[in-house]
Amino acid sequence: xxxxxxxxxxxxxxxxxxxxxxxxxxxxxxxxxxxxxxxxxxxxxxxxxxxxxxxxxxxxxxxxxxxxxxxxxxxxxxxxxxxxxxxxxxxxxx
Amino acid sequence: xxxxxxxxxxxxxxxxxxxxxxxxxxxxxxxxxxxxxxxxxxxxxxxxxxxxxxxxxxxxxxxxxxxxxxxxxxxxxxxxxxxxxxxxxxxxxxxxxxxxxxxxxxxxxxxxxxxxxxxxxxxxxxxxxxxxxxxxxxxxxxxxxxxxxxxxxxxxxxxxxxxxxxxxxxxxxxxxxxxxxxxxxxxxxxxxxxxxxxxxxxxxxxxxxxxxxxxxxxxxxxxxxxxxxxxxxxxxxxxxxxxxxxxxxxxxxxxxxxxxxxxxxxxxxxxxxxxxxxxxxxxxxxxxxxxxxxxxxxxxxxxxxxxxxxxxxxxxxxxxxxxxxxxxxxxxxxxxxxxxxxxxxxxxxxxxxxxxxxxxxxxxxxxxxxxxxxxxxxxxxxxxxxxxxxxxxxxxxxxxxxxxxxxxxxxxxxxxxxxxxxxxxxxxxxxxxxxxxxxxxxxxxxxxxxxxxxxxxxxxxx
Numbered sequence: 001x002x003x004x005x006x007x008x009x010x011x012x013x014x015x016x017x018x019x020x021x022x023x024x025x026x027x028x029x030x031x032x033x034x035x036x037x038x039x040x041x042x043x044x045x046x047x048x049x050x051x052x053x054x055x056x057x058x059x060x061x062x063x064x065x066x067x068x069x070x071x072x073x074x075x076x077x078x079x080x081x082x083x084x085x086x087x088x089x090x091x092x093x094x
Numbered sequence: 095x096x097x098x099x100x101x102x103x104x105x106x107x108x109x110x111x112x113x114x115x116x117x118x119x120x121x122x123x124x125x126x127x128x129x130x131x132x133x134x135x136x137x138x139x140x141x142x143x144x145x146x147x148x149x150x151x152x153x154x155x156x157x158x159x160x161x162x163x164x165x166x167x168x169x170x171x172x173x174x175x176x177x178x179x180x181x182x183x184x185x186x187x188x189x190x191x192x193x194x195x196x197x198x199x200x201x202x203x204x205x206x207x208x209x210x211x212x213x214x215x216x217x218x219x220x221x222x223x224x225x226x227x228x229x230x231x232x233x234x235x236x237x238x239x240x241x242x243x244x245x246x247x248x249x250x251x252x253x254x255x256x257x258x259x260x261x262x263x264x265x266x267x268x269x270x271x272x273x274x275x276x277x278x279x280x281x282x283x284x285x286x287x288x289x290x291x292x293x294x295x296x297x298x299x300x301x302x303x304x305x306x307x308x309x310x311x312x313x314x315x316x317x318x319x320x321x322x323x324x325x326x327x328x329x330x331x332x333x334x335x336x337x338x339x340x341x342x343x344x345x346x347x348x349x350x351x352x353x354x355x356x357x358x359x360x361x362x363x364x365x366x367x368x369x370x371x372x373x374x375x376x377x378x379x380x381x382x383x384x385x386x387x388x389x390x391x392x393x394x395x396x397x398x399x400x401x402x403x404x405x406x407x408x409x410x411x412x413x414x415x416x417x418x419x420x421x422x423x424x425x426x427x428x429x430x431x432x433x434x435x436x437x438x439x440x441x442x443x444x445x446x447x448x449x450x451x452x453x454x455x456x457x458x459x460x461x462x463x464x465x466x467x468x469x470x471x472x473x474x475x476x477x478x479x480x481x482x483x484x485x486x487x488x489x490x491x492x493x494x495x496x497x498x499x500x501x502x503x504x505x506x507x508x509x510x511x512x513x514x515x516x517x518x519x520x521x522x523x524x525x526x527x528x529x530x531x532x533x534x535x536x537x538x539x540x541x542x543x544x545x546x547x548x549x550x551x552x553x554x555x556x
Binding site: 003006009010013014016017018020021022023024025026027028029030031032033034035036037038039040041042043044045046047048049050051052053054055056058059060062063064065066067068069070071072073074075076077078079080081082083084085086087088089090091 | 113114116117118120121122123124126127130131133134137140141144145147149150151152153155156158159160162163164166167168170171172174176179182183186187189190192193194196197199200201203204216311312315318319321322323325326327329331332333334335336337338339340341342343344345346347348351435437442443444445447448451452454456457458459460462
């Protein structure tokens with residue numbers, strides 16, 4: 001039962017992703033990629049539990065390293081995307 | 095479900111919705127900045143609500159990891175040059191892959207002997223996939239970063255036995271994957287899996303030439319998402335699955351766009367190291383007509399409509415700000431200026447657009463190839479800056495050319511074409527470009543930035 005639900009989620013998320021991204025214009029493809037970097041930092045959520053739980057030393061170290069790496073993506077990804085998108089300006093009306 | 099778990103899951107639904115809305119807002123440059131903010135709020139909610147998880151009992155390690163990673167990320171985001179965006183995205187792909195790999199590893203190492211024995215082997219299959227995809231993403235991205243930043247030769251590195259080595263890796267994946275899933279308590283299989291994944295990423299990327307790196311970055315971008323999704327399956331966390339797949343889909347679509355723009359299949363790009371070099375078709379003969387910057391100015395002064403076609407050479411020469419200045423002068427002279435950007439111009443999808451946006455070129459002047467090709471005859475002057483293959487008529491005319499069939503910006507149909515090049519010889523070594531010999535083509539030799547500045551100066555003297 002559980003597995004079936006997961007398959008449903010995977011299938012729907014994949015379709016949703018394709019529909020959403022197809023609409024992103026070519027001019028924004030670089031910000032899209034750096035934004036994807038940020039979103040893929042969602043691994044942080046899983047890493048938090050591994051880092052902060054009552055685990056042996058190895059697991060804590062691995063979890064903490066994962067937290068650090070995912071944080072780079074989250075913080076750096078969103079900030080650089082924002083920096084880039086601020087540069088895109090419309091032509092001033094004459 | 096406990097109250098805590100219910101709250102967490104409801105917050106995850108909210109966060110996922112915000113990610114989706116954020117991506118939707120990215121469909122137009124005017125709303126894109128807001129979309130990024132919405133997405134960041136979603137991430138904030140997801141992270142904060144996870145911290146109330148009852149399993150988490152200490153916060154100092156989490157805080158240490160976050161502060162170190164966050165500070166580095168912020169510094170990188172502030173300091174990176176826009177020309178180096180491909181390297182940065184490539185590096186971040188790698189960090190994403192490594193984070194997933196470590197999470198997969200931590201999942202197994204955190205299990206007690208009893209848990210290891212009673213857990214469904216399907217979980218270990220997903221852990222193995224996480225380690226595999228995460229590892230390939232990490233080492234592949236490091237190689238791609240090395241090639242893009244010039245720390246490694248950008249040439250395809252090929253040696254005999256590469257094909258056998260790759261096949262050996264693929265077989266080993268199945269064997270080790272099976273051994274790991276059936277005997278997860280033995281850490282040796284885990285270490286072998288990690289080593290295999292890292293080594294495969296290196297060989298798969300090192301055999302791909304620098305010109306194909308845009309495709310590789312887009313693909314690794316996709317992998318970093320798929321790795322997060324696999325990690326989500328391993329730790330049974332739906333938000334990781336859904337968001338990972340959004341990223342996976344994004345990278346795959348970009349990969350597909352780039353391959354189409356080069357008229358090649360993904361397989362052809364990935365296995366390019368194994369292909370025999372294409373033999374050159376008939377030699378192109380003709381005379382190159384050279385023009386001075388001053389004469390170019392006289393033509394531009396009389397022009398009503400100008401199209402600029404930039405390539406990576408523009409970024410190398412740092413000519414984008416000079417081009418922007420020339421655009422203003424032309425516009426004051428009642429001439430319309432537009433830009434045509436080929437999907438594979440620059441070193442990553444959309445790279446040229448960002449560089450021009452940085453130089454204050456309004457985004458509504460940036461046109462796609464399919465927009466400008468039907469009205470090419472209407473342009474009085476097309477200025478090609480640092481682009482070669484993407485404007486090469488051989489793609490249409492010469493069956494023997496390695497790029498035959500690739501969609502190009504058909505600048506040769508415009509009234510006049512200026513090609514800004516460093517010298518008349520350089521660039522001929524690669525793919526021959528018959529554009530240089532066309533009757534309506536004029537070569538303006540010299541550094542692109544210098545040439546544009548000379549034209550700008552002529553406008554000033556006027």
